[in-house]
Amino acid sequence: MTLSKxxxxxxxxxxxxxxxxNKEFGIQLKGDKRLTFHTKVSHRLNIxxxxxxxxxxxxxISDSSREELFTLASHITNNETYFFREKMQLEVFSNLLKGIxxxxxxxxQHILKILSLACSSGEEAYTLNILVQESGLFMWxxxxxxxxxxxxxxxxxxxKGASYTKNSFRxxxxxxxxxxxxxxxxxxxxxxxxxTKNVAFRHGNLLDINSFTDINDxxxxxxxxxxxxxxxSAISRIIKNLYNxxxxxxxxxxxxxxxxxxxxxxxxxxxxNGIIVYRKNQHRHCEGQSPEAISRRDSSLRSE
Amino acid sequence: MQEIQEILNKxxxxxxxxxxxxxxxxxxxxEDSYLSILEEWLRNGDDxxxxxxxxxxxxxxxxxxxxxxxxxxxxxxxxxxxFAANVLGDxxxxxxxxxxxxxxxxxxxxxxxxxxxxxxxxxxxxxxTALAKLIGDTTWVTMAAIEAIGEIGGDNALSVLHKxxxxxxxxxxxxAAIEKAGTHHFIRHLTPFVxxxxxxxxxxxxxxxxxxxxxGTKPMPSYFTSLIPLLIDLQHSARPxxxxxxxxxxxxxxxxxxxxxxxxxxxxxELQEYAINGLFSLGKRAVPGIIxxxxxxxxxxxxxxxxxxxxxxxxxxxxFAGDDDAEVRTEVALAIGNLKTPxxxxxxxxxxxxxxxxxxxxxxxxxxxxxxxxKLA
Numbered sequence: 001m002t003l004s005k006x007x008x009x010x011x012x013x014x015x016x017x018x019x020x021x022n023k024e025f026g027i028q029l030k031g032d033k034r035l036t037f038h039t040k041v042s043h044r045l046n047i048x049x050x051x052x053x054x055x056x057x058x059x060x061i062s063d064s065s066r067e068e069l070f071t072l073a074s075h076i077t078n079n080e081t082y083f084f085r086e087k088m089q090l091e092v093f094s095n096l097l098k099g100i101x102x103x104x105x106x107x108x109q110h111i112l113k114i115l116s117l118a119c120s121s122g123e124e125a126y127t128l129n130i131l132v133q134e135s136g137l138f139m140w141x142x143x144x145x146x147x148x149x150x151x152x153x154x155x156x157x158x159x160k161g162a163s164y165t166k167n168s169f170r171x172x173x174x175x176x177x178x179x180x181x182x183x184x185x186x187x188x189x190x191x192x193x194x195x196t197k198n199v200a201f202r203h204g205n206l207l208d209i210n211s212f213t214d215i216n217d218x219x220x221x222x223x224x225x226x227x228x229x230x231x232x233s234a235i236s237r238i239i240k241n242l243y244n245x246x247x248x249x250x251x252x253x254x255x256x257x258x259x260x261x262x263x264x265x266x267x268x269x270x271x272x273n274g275i276i277v278y279r280k281n282q283h284r285h286c287e288g289q290s291p292e293a294i295s296r297r298d299s300s301l302r303s304e
Numbered sequence: 305m306q307e308i309q310e311i312l313n314k315x316x317x318x319x320x321x322x323x324x325x326x327x328x329x330x331x332x333x334x335e336d337s338y339l340s341i342l343e344e345w346l347r348n349g350d351d352x353x354x355x356x357x358x359x360x361x362x363x364x365x366x367x368x369x370x371x372x373x374x375x376x377x378x379x380x381x382x383x384x385x386x387f388a389a390n391v392l393g394d395x396x397x398x399x400x401x402x403x404x405x406x407x408x409x410x411x412x413x414x415x416x417x418x419x420x421x422x423x424x425x426x427x428x429x430x431x432x433t434a435l436a437k438l439i440g441d442t443t444w445v446t447m448a449a450i451e452a453i454g455e456i457g458g459d460n461a462l463s464v465l466h467k468x469x470x471x472x473x474x475x476x477x478x479x480a481a482i483e484k485a486g487t488h489h490f491i492r493h494l495t496p497f498v499x500x501x502x503x504x505x506x507x508x509x510x511x512x513x514x515x516x517x518x519x520g521t522k523p524m525p526s527y528f529t530s531l532i533p534l535l536i537d538l539q540h541s542a543r544p545x546x547x548x549x550x551x552x553x554x555x556x557x558x559x560x561x562x563x564x565x566x567x568x569x570x571x572x573x574e575l576q577e578y579a580i581n582g583l584f585s586l587g588k589r590a591v592p593g594i595i596x597x598x599x600x601x602x603x604x605x606x607x608x609x610x611x612x613x614x615x616x617x618x619x620x621x622x623x624f625a626g627d628d629d630a631e632v633r634t635e636v637a638l639a640i641g642n643l644k645t646p647x648x649x650x651x652x653x654x655x656x657x658x659x660x661x662x663x664x665x666x667x668x669x670x671x672x673x674x675x676x677x678x679k680l681a
Binding site for chain 1 (some may be wrong): 319320321322410571573575576580581584585602605607610611614628629630631634635638656659660661662665666670
């Protein structure tokens with residue numbers, strides 16, 4: 001049985017949609033991925049009663065609400081996530097909490113703010129909350145805020161429900177995590193209420209500065225396995241948004257297959273137990289300025 | 305002049321980012337005002353900082369630096385000549401051809417290699433004959449020449465590479481070059497090597513797959529029949545490039561023995577596209593396995609559900625109406641609209657109440673279609 005790509009979607013249609021996604025979200029689809037695209041998006045044509053991907057493209061660009069554009073993006077992005085993913089990074093995160101608390105206390109603040117970007121159905125955001133609570137460092141009188149942002153409204157709905165199935169875990173037979181943090185109900189695992197508090201979710205595009213409204217003074221940002229899908233200009237924009245969101249002593253975690261080295265002057269890598277964590281370079285607030293401009297301004301600040 | 309000197313001094317900064325911005329600032333000035341200074345820095349073998357700064361600047365200046373670099377290709381210091389050849393290759397300007405071809409006869413072996421690599425990057429067929437003359441020189445020079453010929457490609461390049469296949473000691477490098485330059489007509493020259501000893505067959509297979517994939521002319525499934533044990537064996541290879549080539553071939557083979565590898569690869573962004581094709585090529589034979597895979601944790605259930613639907617296995621999807629993933633439920637709702645059973649209607653009515661808009665929309669569409677079909681009947 002053979003499958004003809006061109007019968008599903010012409011090269012021209014694929015290029016139109018690929019460029020649209022690249023322009024709007026900075027997401028790069030490398031190579032000829034028409035089959036993958038079709039498996040993820042074809043149902044939209046059915047639901048909307050459209051006959052071809054060309055019609056779908058026209059529909060999206062004529063939709064002033066941009067709803068369908070976001071729906072498309074949510075379907076083509078990779079939603080793979082699970083609780084306690086990349087344990088070594090999470091261990092480093094746990095080890096940093098003591099220092100973060102110290103920094104906050106120096107400023108006489110009792111607040112801890114964490115951002116989980118491209119959070120999908122919330123497994124990462126809740127994992128971070130569990131680790132913060134398990135650390136026992138922020139128990140009394142601390143305001144803990146963990147914010148998850150994603151482009152996929154359906155995934156966010158699931159995140160808010162905090163009810164999962166075995167697909168949200170890689171248990172390999174070990175059910176300790178499930179027993180400790182979840183209550184089982186049939187084939188569902190509901191996160192215990194105590195671990196859902198402090199966590200909030202919001203819809204947003206990481207490229208859009210408006211998605212970061214009111215998000216500042218963050219202690220730790222997790223933005224894992226996002227940048228690998230992005231074009232260079234999108235990466236620069238996201239990095240600037242992250243830079244502006246973090247406190248001066250803040251930490252940025254990206255995926256273990258990703259790197260910011262020689263990509264930006266805004267962050268520097270720090271090695272911690274074999275894991276790279278990024279720290280803000282010691283500049284002031286940055287808004288679309290070159291590091292040189294920041295350095296210039298910094299030196300003028302010093303001379304004042 | 306002092307302004308330029310100040311900017312140039314910033315090139316010595318320890319911060320890579322500052323140096324990068326400095327070079328960008330430099331581009332606003334006429335090149336005559338700074339190129340001779342950079343040339344001097346590059347020739348200054350005693351000061352590594354200056355030399356590195358000049359190298360970085362030349363590399364970024366691109367086209368503006370070509371004339372200086374051609375001049376530097378004749379410098380008495382071989383390190384300077386090597387650097388000039390490297391950067392000329394990166395810039396890729398054909399103006400450098402007439403200087404790089406004579407540099408293939410440079411007394412310094414590293415300059416020869418750098419010039420060959422640069423010619424490969426420029427990619428002009430005019431260089432093939434000169435490069436072919438280097439084959440038989442030392443191993444490293446031969447390797448650079450063959451690689452460059454592969455980069456350049458074209459009929460002349462392929463006929464040189466075909467000849468290289470006659471010499472056993474050139475096999476490794478030649479297969480890599482053919483992988484880049486080969487056309488589907490050339491595959492027949494590679495096929496005999498697939499039956500040869502370990503090492504050679506993997507290289508040949510990798511070249512065949514790369515050419516066929518690039519040209520969109522995959523061989524018939526029967527081409528791979530005798531190779532299936534090898535392709536499966538290579539799925540455990542420590543060399544990812546061999547593993548990938550064998551996987552693609554497995555996807556083209558339409559052989560059920562590849563099934564489990566197709567399922568695993570659905571979560572691999574790089575292989576996903578081939579894996580979907582592979583699964584689909586198995587047709588109905590794949591259905592029981594896909595249903596099993598849909599029940600397992602970590603499987604890419606959205607794609608699996610879609611493949612079932614594309615294979616027309618709509619009733620098989622009924623059992624996944626309660627899947628945790630809304631995209632799977634959407635697919636189920638669309639697929640079972642064609643089923644004329646009370647069970648399908650019952651499930652659609654349930655999905656019509658789903659918490660997710662998209663699932664509800666899909667269920668409503670299917671119910672509407674059912675009604676319309678009923679009326680027509």
